[in-house]
Amino acid sequence: MRPITFTADDRHALAHDRYHHPDPRVQRKIEVLWLKSHGLNHDQITASADVSRRTVQRSLDQYLEGGLPRLRRGQCHRPQSALAEHGSSLEVFFLQHPVRSAKPARAIIEQQTSIRRGLSQVRHFPAPPLNPFPSFILLLL
Incomplete structure (x- = not known):
């Protein structure tokens, strides 16, 4: 187990991000570091934070690799x-x-891209914004 020292700024940031970071996975990692900054060993951290030993070790490795910015970045797989x-x-x-x-939209998408999608997926395709002004009002302006 490598000794880790935390600066006062890091401790303050850990205390804040522990509850205020938008990603719950990052909050869990920050919780692990916050407990480590208070001198708990790995077994106590796993019990207190309700995480595995591997999560504790991975969080500490990420902190040692790049500090808090590396930990805040997270790694979420977002398929394109x-x-x-x-x-x-x-x-x-x-x-x-x-x-x-949606049916004709699905047919057009399949015809142009050779990619077949379900109706529910086609319905979520971004729709064009509606014109708030009818055309006769625009003629008056």
């Missing part, structure tokens, strides 16, 4: 959609040729 590269061209097409329901 296959439609992401076609998003702008599909958006332009649907702005020029609006559809009334």
